[in-house]
Amino acid sequence: MEDLVIDSGSAMKQRVIDAFKKEFAPIESKFEIMDLLDNNSPMDYKTIDLLKLPSAENNIVWHPGVYVFIGDDKVYRVGVSMRNSRYRVMEHIKVQTQQNGYCIGDIDCYSDKSILLFNVKKRDDRHWLLALEVYLETEFKPLIKAGRIG
Incomplete structure (x- = not known):
């Protein structure tokens, strides 16, 4: 019997996506899910741009x-x-957003790093984004909190 190897980042990435799909199933088609670091791309400002x-x-x-x-099987930040x-993500990378000893740049050293975007396909649907942010922040309790949620 072969040993099963699980990439922990893929597990957390999948957990976040699955949670979104479960909670937002009726409006899932309004969103496009993308990973800015797909295939373990470098967390580089120019590459992402x-x-x-x-x-x-x-x-x-x-x-x-x-x-x-996402990195080290943890959610670092939701925003x-x-x-x-993409521009907001790049701002976090540029200033190396940090809190309580955790820094956005930390995820770059993990093989499971991921920056997921849940973008609306039509700008008129952007009102759903605030609900999604609160849901993911509450569900996954990121290491670097946004501060909007009390």
Whole structure:
């Protein structure tokens, strides 16, 4: 019998996606889920700035969305941008957002690193983002808290 090898980051990434799909099933089609660090890409400002996701023809990586930083089988940060989720992620990388001894940059050393975006396909649907941010923050209790949720 073969040993089963599980990438812990894939497990947390999948848990976050599954939680979203369960809670937001009726409106799931309004969102596009993307991973800015797919295939263990470097957590590099310039690399992320050039991404066209989910494809060059359907590039909505810059749409409003909720972002989730994941590393070491933990959720580091959940946040929302009502204008451009990729830009907000890049701001966190640039200033190395930190709290209580944890830093956004920490995830770059983990093989399971992931930056998920839950972007709305149509900007008119951005009101759903606040509910999604609160849900994910409450459900996963990130190491670096956003501060909006009391």
